[in-house]
Amino acid sequence: MQKQIRCAIYTRKSCEEGLEQKFNSLDAQRIAGESYVSSQQLKGWVAIEKKYDDGGYSGGNLERPGLKELFQDIEAGKIDLVVVYKIDRLSRSLLDFARIVDFFDKHKVTFVSVTESFNTADSVGRLMLNIILSFAQYERELASERIRDKVAASRKKGMWMGSRVPLGYDVKEKKLVINEKEAELVKHIFESFVELKSITAITKKLNKEGYQTKEGKEFKKGTVRGILTNATYIGFVKHKGRLYKGQHEAIVDDELWNKAKENIETRRHIAAKREPALLKGLIRCYACDASMQATHAKKKNKEYRYYVCGKHLKGRECSGKEHTIAAGEIEQLILEQIPIILNNETLMKEAFGEVNEFICETLQGIVSIWESIFPIEKQNIVKLLIKRIWLKENGLKVEISSNGLKSLVEKYEATNNPIEARGKDIEVFAQYQLKKCIGKSMVLVQEGKNHKKTNSILLKSLVRAHLWQQELNEGKYTNIKEICSVNKIACPKYVSSILQLNFLAPEIKEVILEGKQPSHVRLNNFLGTKMSLLWEEQLNVFYRQEHH
Structure with missing residues (x-):
């Protein structure tokens, strides 16, 4: 029996004009493709019913929903051959087309153009395609150069060339x-x-x-x-x-x-x-997720530095209470936190995966000389380690980069041993009391040395579980497979396990949301068959002693 060849017909139109018509260019391209496939029935060609259409999308890039869906089905093994009306329907870029052909080859899929009689199943077809695409790319670049030259000449004559119309x-x-x-x-x-x-x-x-x-x-x-x-x-x-x-x-x-x-x-x-602000680009307002801007004010011939919520600075509404904070105090507090974080063995194990002898010695060495390190080098270390700082009403949430920590150790470690990246980014919460000072400025006063950390993976999974369940209840998804498809998750069992987190004891959910969970708790403790639906047993696992 002859093997059946499953043919997908891909259609594309650059502009949206005419797409609203009952019969448009995409329909015409598809009919031509179906007719061509029918003519090859003796070879076992069969057109699949699913449509892969991109109306109103340029062929200059691969950011097209219909094309992406085509690629997904090819990866899933649902397609043997791709049919297009003309080769430029697939791509107008030689580089992109080369990538597409490589992708087709990888999945043993061939490509046919209806009007140009090219078939990538043979070497001659490949050669002709590359030659034609090379000329198409040349013509396109030549047209772009002509447009640029025309714009330049018009600008020199003082003409307005259709850019954004300025106020006035x-x-x-x-x-x-x-x-x-x-x-x-x-x-x-x-x-x-x-x-x-x-x-x-x-x-x-x-x-x-x-x-x-x-x-x-x-x-x-x-x-x-x-x-x-x-x-x-x-x-x-x-x-x-x-x-x-x-x-x-x-x-x-x-x-x-x-x-x-x-x-x-x-x-x-x-x-x-002025010296550049230490925390510029790092510190954000937790209430409105706006970057906090470094600003200055002069009073009695003395200059004061602040970090101000970007929204508040622009006169826009921010729900937070701490819009402005004195720069010197918060910068000093961050500099004080660095050696404390480096000296925290639990956090370092989480960041590195495991802490061997030379990592431990290097970190301890940095901590021991921290006070004598030049200010500029301290600033470099802060920029290397910290991804983001969130200003909250009760303190600071600091996000530390695991890659930054590895780079720091490699920089100061004498033997230059490469470090295997097996850890993850960490979060540290430093609790402080915020007090008003001179009207607007917020000064941080440290409450204690207890530092909490948020398990970002566990917290994110808990939020996902609640969101997915809500969307299932509202009918946005009808089953777990749809959740996997929309969120590009390969394993339905993973989604099912995450949804189980909705059955966690309310006390456990609250502690996780506040970042107060025991340090031994991991997401893996509550996935699949490992999770008990009895709240009492969940609490026993959650609050067990760390050495057990």
Whole structure:
């Protein structure tokens, strides 16, 4: 009996125009593919019913849902041959097409083009495909170069080339014309900056006064800075760092522009003289998940440094109580935490998988000389180890990178022995009392030396269990297989085991959520047949002595 060849027909259309029609380009491509497959019935070709369509997606990349679904079914062994109307329906990029062909080869799948009579089952077909795709790629790159040259020439003539329309202007007949109402706002921004000399202060003022951007949104610091540095407002257009006289009218006169520019240059000079904030890019507000920005304030000829919630800084609402914290205190506290963390054997075992003799000696050596390490090196260590710091109402949650710890040991370990990466990132909670000081600033006062840690894997699994069960109850998923498919999980047994966490004793759930679980507790204790449904037995496992 002749072997049946399962054929998948893939269709693609770059733009969405016409897709709403009852019979569109995708349908035409599919009919052509089905007809071609029917003509090869004697070879055992059979078209599978499932459709792999990408309407409105470019062939310049592989980020297409229909194509991804095709790949998944090929990996699952459901397809023997792929049929397309033309080869560029599959990809317009030679590099991407080469990857696709390699993927097909790996899974023993061939490729056929209906209109170009190419079959990758033979070497001649492969050669012809590569030649045609090479010319297609050349033509595409040549067209891109022509467009870039045209844009450059138009910019030099001062023409507006259809980019984002700046506040203060409208577009009429492909030209920028002044919007009088918005132009008054632009002038107000420039004049306010000359007076206040602070982008932060202007941003807060604009939002408080009810002004909005051209898109109808509240102002952000970046938006205001962009307006103050946009040469469009003095009648110029910018292209690759150079300014050309524009064909539009200016909104801001040269005198006002130069005053604003002078203030910006002064601020940049002051910022360059300051030392970089130790925790910049690391510390975040736990309440609203916004990055905390390093700011400065001058009082009686003395400069004070703070970390301020990004949302609060922009005048937006933040549900947290601690919007501002003194930079010096929190930076000192983090520097004090580093040797404490390195000296915690339980945490280091979790981070490294196991702590051998030379790891232990290296860590102890760093701890012993910590106070004598130069400040700049301490800063480098902080940047290496810490992934993120969360400011909470009752203290700090610090996320430590296991890879950072390994790099630190390799850096200071004399024999340069490579360390096998078997551990995981760790979390440390340092409990502190937060007190008000001088109105806004928050100063951290340490309550004790007890440091708690959150088992991120256990906590994440508990949250997943609750979410999946809720989605099952609401009908978003009908079974475990659908959960696996949507979340790209290969093992249904894993999902079933996670769902079992919903039957944990309420006391255990509460302790896990608070990060107060015993150090010996692991997710594995509650997966599959290892988990008892009796709360009393669960509590016995949960609170057993660590040496048992």
